[in-house]
């Protein structure tokens with residue numbers, strides 16, 4: 072188990088639930104836009120919110136942002152360690168730095184300041200900005216892990232341990248290999264993600280392939296799905312991933328068969344209606360919508376509630392037993408009646 076690191080009011084590592092992160096898509100100085108994006112992300116289930124801090128005016132804006140969002144605020148810093156110190160002084164709950172573009176002397180000064188201010192850091196290595204000594208390595212996964220460990224050891228030597236690490240690559244395979252390595256090497260929580268994953272259509276699948284593998288192996292304490300889309304899309308995708316790997320059980324899982332030639336009913340349409348209706352319910356329930364008896368009775372019977380079609384009829388199951396048989400035309404109404412009872 073990883074060490075626990077407190078980021079504002081959220082503890083990561085140490086067996087705490089995997090936290091979902093996203094990043095603002097507006098300049099920190101556009102405080103109104105940042106606050107709006109943070110509120111929408113929070114509503115979608117975000118736990119930790121990150122803002123790019125490219126200059127001192129952005130670092131100064133953090134104080135006002137912090138006052139107006141109710142999530143831990145992370146300052147994302149590249150190149151200039153002084154920005155990270157300014158961000159920490161301006162109430163950032165954590166700073167993310169990239170050891171690939173900050174010199175050792177700067178890292179030392181930053182570490183001393185963070186220790187004084189009691190602000191944690193994320194050592195965030197990125198495949199696109201590896202430091203010179205690792206840039207041409209043929210083993211990219213090892214290079215990512217080694218680069219992070221160099222910075223972590225430097226901080227440990229200065230007595231600083233409030234560290235989170237991340238090793239992001241735009242390749243799913245490289246990301247998985249790198250995290251598997253560092254997981255064995257370090258005691259600190261890991262923030263996992265595939266960098267520059269792309270548009271939602273492809274980026275969600277690429278991220279799910281990499282991050283799903285890691286999470287199923289028990290690797291990952293916070294997660295971000297980086298998409299060329301707004302922050303809420305990232306948060307929704309990350310939440311669904313945690314559900315898919317069984318790390319978030321407080322929701323209504325809708326099991327639906329893909330439908331084939333054995334069924335004439337619009338199973339997908341009904342499943343979608345059930346999913347939309349139960350989207351915000353935070354209870355660990357399972358509802359099955361099945362096209363026929365081949366797998367239908369087994370799946371539907373194993374859920375809290377289920378329906379399996381057959382010819383012009385449908386069988387409704389509750390808690391593993393047949394509740395009733397209705398005509399297919401009445402199936403939707405009957406199913407929703409039972410869903411309402413289930414959610415009471």
Ligand code: SF4
Nearest residue numbers: 328330331334362363
């Ligand atoms: S449950 Fe029945 S209708 Fe659905 S895919 Fe399987 S065989 Fe086809």
